[in-house]
Amino acid sequence: MSAYLSEAPIFCYNRKAMYGYTGKSLRVNLTDTTHEIIDTPMELCREFIGGRGLGVALIAPHIRKEPFSEEMPLIFSTGPLVGTASPTSGRMSVLSRSPLTGTVFDCSVGGRFGTELKRAGFDFIFITGISRRWTYLEITNREVRLCDAEHLAGSNISDVFKALNTEGATAVIGRAGEKRVRYAGIVFDGHYLAGRGGLGAVMGSKRLKAIVVKGDGKVSVYNPDALKAAREEIMRLLRASPAVFGEFGLSEFGTAALVDLIHARRMEPTENFRKSFFSSSGRYSGYSFRSLYKTRKTGCRGCPILCKKQGSSGEIIPEYETASHFGALNANSDPEAIVRANHLCNEYGLDTISTAATLACYAEIRNRWLSPDELVEHVRLIGEREGIGDTLAEGSKRYAEQSGSPELSMSVKGLELPAYDPRGAYGMALAYATSNRGGCHLRAYPISYEILRKPVAVDRFSFEGKARMVKISEDMNAVVDSLTACKFVFFAASLEEYVKATEAVTGMEYDVQSLLKTGEKIWLLERWLNCLNGFSRSDDDLPERFFTEPGFRSDGTEIPPISRDEFRAALERYYHIRGYDKEGCPESLAEQVGH
Numbered sequence: 001m002s003a004y005l006s007e008a009p010i011f012c013y014n015r016k017a018m019y020g021y022t023g024k025s026l027r028v029n030l031t032d033t034t035h036e037i038i039d040t041p042m043e044l045c046r047e048f049i050g051g052r053g054l055g056v057a058l059i060a061p062h063i064r065k066e067p068f069s070e071e072m073p074l075i076f077s078t079g080p081l082v083g084t085a086s087p088t089s090g091r092m093s094v095l096s097r098s099p100l101t102g103t104v105f106d107c108s109v110g111g112r113f114g115t116e117l118k119r120a121g122f123d124f125i126f127i128t129g130i131s132r133r134w135t136y137l138e139i140t141n142r143e144v145r146l147c148d149a150e151h152l153a154g155s156n157i158s159d160v161f162k163a164l165n166t167e168g169a170t171a172v173i174g175r176a177g178e179k180r181v182r183y184a185g186i187v188f189d190g191h192y193l194a195g196r197g198g199l200g201a202v203m204g205s206k207r208l209k210a211i212v213v214k215g216d217g218k219v220s221v222y223n224p225d226a227l228k229a230a231r232e233e234i235m236r237l238l239r240a241s242p243a244v245f246g247e248f249g250l251s252e253f254g255t256a257a258l259v260d261l262i263h264a265r266r267m268e269p270t271e272n273f274r275k276s277f278f279s280s281s282g283r284y285s286g287y288s289f290r291s292l293y294k295t296r297k298t299g300c301r302g303c304p305i306l307c308k309k310q311g312s313s314g315e316i317i318p319e320y321e322t323a324s325h326f327g328a329l330n331a332n333s334d335p336e337a338i339v340r341a342n343h344l345c346n347e348y349g350l351d352t353i354s355t356a357a358t359l360a361c362y363a364e365i366r367n368r369w370l371s372p373d374e375l376v377e378h379v380r381l382i383g384e385r386e387g388i389g390d391t392l393a394e395g396s397k398r399y400a401e402q403s404g405s406p407e408l409s410m411s412v413k414g415l416e417l418p419a420y421d422p423r424g425a426y427g428m429a430l431a432y433a434t435s436n437r438g439g440c441h442l443r444a445y446p447i448s449y450e451i452l453r454k455p456v457a458v459d460r461f462s463f464e465g466k467a468r469m470v471k472i473s474e475d476m477n478a479v480v481d482s483l484t485a486c487k488f489v490f491f492a493a494s495l496e497e498y499v500k501a502t503e504a505v506t507g508m509e510y511d512v513q514s515l516l517k518t519g520e521k522i523w524l525l526e527r528w529l530n531c532l533n534g535f536s537r538s539d540d541d542l543p544e545r546f547f548t549e550p551g552f553r554s555d556g557t558e559i560p561p562i563s564r565d566e567f568r569a570a571l572e573r574y575y576h577i578r579g580y581d582k583e584g585c586p587e588s589l590a591e592q593v594g595h
Contacts, residue, residue: 019222020080020505021045026122026144028137030206031070031129035144040123046508050079050123052106053482053522055095056529058126059104063529067099067198068180068205076117076125076171076211079484083118083219085227086501087234088486090115090300097533098197099205100182100354100395101414101438104529107185107194108442108481110300113213116169120215129206136210140168141217149209153178156347156383157187160210168214174349176383177204181393183354183416187346191308191316192300195351197415197437222507230501234493235304241492243452244305250488251297253286254309255320260285262324265451265460266552266559267424269417270328271369272360273410273543276421276551276559278328284335289317292335305488311339318342318352324419325356330363330375337372341379348383354395355379357416361396362388365403413438413539422542423551423559425450427458427466430570433540434470436526442487444473452491461560463570471577475519482522524578524586537584540571 021040028035048057055077065072074096081089092114098105117125121142131146134153138145152160156174164170169189176184177200184200185193194200221227238244245251262268263281270278282288286309289295293311300308309317318326318338322345326338345352359378363369370378381389391399396416400409410417415438422429427446435443446469450460458465476495480487485498495512502510547567551559581587 018042018045018080019220019507020084021050022118022121022123022217022219024121024142025124025126026139028125028127028144028146029129030127030131030135030146030208033131033146035146037142037144045080045123047518048522049479049482049518050082051077051091051093051482051484052095052108052478053518054079054124055093055106056104056522056525058124059095059097060525060529063097063104064532065097067097067102067202070130071128072097072202074127074199074202074206074208076113078114078118078123079482080502080506081483081485082114084221084505085231086485086498086505087231087238088300088303088305088489089484090303091484091486092117093481093484094186094194094199096199096202098199098415098437099180099201100198102533103197103413103437103535104526105197105199105437106481107196107199108484109186109188109192109194110303110486111169111189111192112300113169113171113188114484116213116215118215118219119217120213121217125211127206127208131207134207134209136212137208139211139213139215141215152209157190157349158347161190164210164212166212166214168212171211172349173200173203173209174347174383176348176350176393177201178209179383179385179393180204181350181382181385182395182398183351183358185349185351187349191346193346193349193351196353196440197351200349221505223504226504227501230497230504234489234497234501237492237497238304238489243491244488250307250491251305253290254295254307254317256284256286256289256309256318256323258320259323260287261451262420265424266557267421268324268328269410269419269421271331272329272357272364272408273417273421273545274364274549276424277554278331278333280333281324281328283333284323284327284338288335289323293317293339300486303486305486307488315339316342316346321419322352322356325353325360326375329356329360329419331369332372332375334372337376340376344376344379344383348379350379350383353418354416355382357410358382358392358396358399361400361408361410362392364408365400365405407544410543410545411439412542413535415439420447421551421559422546423562425460426463426562426570427460427469429542429546429562429567430463430466430574431470431473433542433567433571434474434574436523436530443477444470445477445487446470446473448491463566467570467573467577470574472516474523475516478519478522479515482518524588527580527584527586531585535584537582540584542567
């Protein structure tokens with residue numbers, strides 16, 4: 001492990017590429033406007049798979065550098081399944097150090113960028129330096145050019161998308177990224193966001209406005225017949241899943257299908273998490289959006305689920321997190337305002353969760369909720385860093401601390417919490433606290449067991465068994481993000497089926513346990529990198545509100561505050577299972593690299 005933490009070059013391997021990988025990657029230095037095509041370090045691929053895992057290994061030697069420094073890499077990393085017939089294999093990971101949280105940070109993103117990058121002949125792009133002028137990177141197969149982008153500077157996403165006028169896949173930042181809003185994202189193919197953590201601000205700090213990639217190659221597969229069989233089995237499980245293809249599932253209504261379910265469980269974050277119930281949420285449910293906007297299905301390259309929804313006039317329908325946070329979290333029941341706010345976030349390249357949560361924090365501190373029109377206008381102010389938007393662009397944690405009310409930032413490690421109130425699902429509470437990238441539901445997603453499974457056999461108001469559940473889920477999702485696949489498919493399929501797909505693509509032998517061990521290795525490396533930057537046990541905590549205030553009490557139903565003692569005991573069990581020392585550092589890595 002120490003090799004990945006040293007300053008020694010990591011692009012020194014020259015090994016024959018495995019099936020599922022191109023064997024070549026791209027390194028770009030924006031400072032001196034140079035690039036080189038390098039051999040993909042296959043030893044790291046064998047050890048960390050690809051996607052998130054490979055990216056974390058690549059960024060490890062640089063993790064103590066500041067997010068906006070010349071030396072901080074921005075990495076676009078594919079996995080072995082990308083560009084193959086494996087279901088939901090069109091995803092990829094973007095990695096850097098977050099300017100919002102200071103943690104090592106990755107975003108799994110869909111669209112078709114990952115597929116085009118593989119077809120262009122590259123496993124990953126490793127970008128360092130700062131350009132003197134605004135520039136964009138153009139990749140056509142293995143031809144690479146850095147092009148002038150001064151004419152694109154100051155433009156938001158749709159204008160850049162139109163100006164590029166390309167058949168290739170695109171990664172673009174809007175004005176929020178240019179202005180280094182700490183939660184600016186990177187927008188792929190018009191409306192797929194690597195949204196959380198501010199990776200768009202990192203891209204903006206490098207004066208890199210866009211990347212365009214187009215490829216016509218094919219990804220080599222070891223056993224196409226075995227891959228076809230694995231695909232058919234995964235598809236059979238997907239078609240049989242009520243959560244995916246059911247009458248009220250993801251394919252039919254998108255993630256906004258969760259609005260009604262989370263409402264019924266009385267765990268929808270309301271008024272900056274002061275409550276966990278919003279009586280008017282039905283106005284922006286998946287069903288309501290479909291009725292109002294006559295939605296149609298769309299989705300990522302190679303995805304059979306098509307969970308994205310688009311209105312008949314081209315409106316991008318908000319995901320669940322966006323709808324809930326611009327809705328209940330901000331005491332807003334106007335679906336049109338939610339769609340408008342979502343549109344502005346897409347245009348500026350803003351993380352909808354952090355934007356909405358920061359506005360809710362702002363509203364509570366001011367003791368006045370924003371009207372629907374004010375809500376939309378404040379999104380614009382943040383994107384422009386104009387007026388109060390300049391302060392809010394720093395995120396809720398910095399804003400709340402500056403305002404003298406740090407307890408009103410509903411965040412963990414500086415990352416604003418998503419739309420599941422932890423008082424309504426204790427596994428989620430533990431997952432928020434232990435997440436390596438901060439308050440995130442996708443590191444573990446234990447509510448798939450606590451809320452979504454039928455029949456529900458797990459007590460959501462208990463920490464019993466949750467430490468191990470969270471640990472296993474964290475390891476599994478590290479694998480999923482490294483392959484790279486979509487987490488939604490695992491509502492129906494399992495790693496058993498993806499083992500077969502991965503073996504068919506790569507020709508290497510895998511089993512579930514070996515993949516989970518790899519996931520554990522990825523997780524522990526992330527944790528160690530955070531420890532190097534000063535994160536410790538004190539950061540594995542929730543805002544005090546969740547331990548002192550109930551979420552809901554009415555009609556014999558109660559969402560009580562979480563017991564602080566029970567939470568601490570669960571965290572202690574989690575530390576023991578993970579092998580962390582008393583300060584939260586992985587003991588096995590500490591021994592290898594030294595304190």
